[in-house]
Amino acid sequence: MNRSDSKMNGESARERILIVCPGRGTYNAAEWGTLNRLAGGSKWLTRFDAMRREAGMPTLTELDGETPFRQSLHGRGEHASPLIYACAWADLLSIDRERYEIMAVTGNSMGWYIALAAAGALEPDETLHLIGTMGLLMQKSLAGGQVIYPWVDESWRPDWALRQELLALAERIHGGEGAELYLSIDLGGMLVFGGNETGLSRLTERLPARERYPLRLHQHAAFHTPLQEGVKREARRRLGAEPFRAPEVPMIDGRGYIWTPWSTDPQALWDYTLGEQLVAPYDFTAAVKVGVREFAPDRIVIPGPGSTLGGATAQALIQLGWQGWKDKASFQAGQQQEPRLLCMGIAEQRDRLLSAEGASAYD
Incomplete structure (x- = not known):
């Protein structure tokens, strides 16, 4: 029974929600x-x-x-x-x-x-x-860390060119003189980068200051990056699928x-x-x-x-x-x-x- 049918029968249809x-x-x-x-x-x-x-x-x-x-x-x-x-x-x-x-x-x-x-x-x-x-x-x-930076403007309108520039900057930094830097989370109007200290330091040096950004996240490792391979192996060993x-x-x-x-x-x-x-x-x-x-x-x-x-x-x-x-x-x-x-x-x-x-x- 769809929502319109429910209403015709005098029932109160439930609101549909997405949980985040x-x-x-x-x-x-x-x-x-x-x-x-x-x-x-x-x-x-x-x-x-x-x-x-x-x-x-x-x-x-x-x-x-x-x-x-x-x-x-x-x-x-x-x-x-x-x-x-x-x-x-x-x-x-x-x-x-x-x-x-x-x-x-x-x-x-x-x-x-x-x-x-x-x-x-x-x-x-x-x-x-x-x-x-x-x-x-x-x-x-605590392998590596995370830095967050916005790519939308102050009115939350997307700046697609800035987004591409930020991703390209991370690619240029990664692999240079021991730097590891990856996209960690695509977070709405922000990009979260994960990497080792060398990679994160070079990123923060090159990002323009913008209000409180670039922001280093406290006690966050480089989640969702290859730096978590060791954690992945140990987690799979400890936690079964049962x-x-x-x-x-x-x-x-x-x-x-x-x-x-x-x-x-x-x-x-x-x-x-x-x-x-x-x-x-x-x-x-x-x-x-x-x-x-x-x-x-x-x-x-x-x-x-x-x-x-x-x-x-x-x-x-x-x-x-x-x-x-x-x-x-x-x-x-x-x-x-x-x-x-x-x-x-x-x-x-x-x-x-x-x-x-x-x-x-x-x-």
């Missing part, structure tokens, strides 16, 4: 306390804490409440990644499924792991194990490829997640565009913590011309009239997605 899961860097000092506020005392958080305690690590409840925020501690991969996942999971559980139908799930970088749980391809506890293991392996190796299964809703990966409930091979999903996804560029922009084109959502929802992924998602949608958006001003005007992009890290936008009780995160 956040990646590293979204849990910062401003987000400290979010997890306890949203999910303190929940059964699933108690399980997560027990898993952390058994692994000899501080619990998420402690990190989010008793331990004052320190970037040097909370920003470490083995803590930051599980905290982000748990906050996002609390938000996902709170969405009113009687009013909203999840059509597909995607994510940015680490958000791919969260997407596995959101789509039902991994159980929540298995996802925590995956995310905790990957965060620890990344932190231990927990993986076909998703319950479609997932869109970092290539724009769709994993469907009816065609997904769990072994292939494991192979991508702990293979190409780790060492090849992650095209977040393509994932968002495919999600909009293929699943025609009424709204796009970004779980918390924070709302930093909202700008990059809006920039990708502007490139697509979604909702008639052509720049930052038209996006903001559209959001004022009828918000189509909802960041759950923003209280009033989160409230639009909750059930009347708003208590499902405590189950």
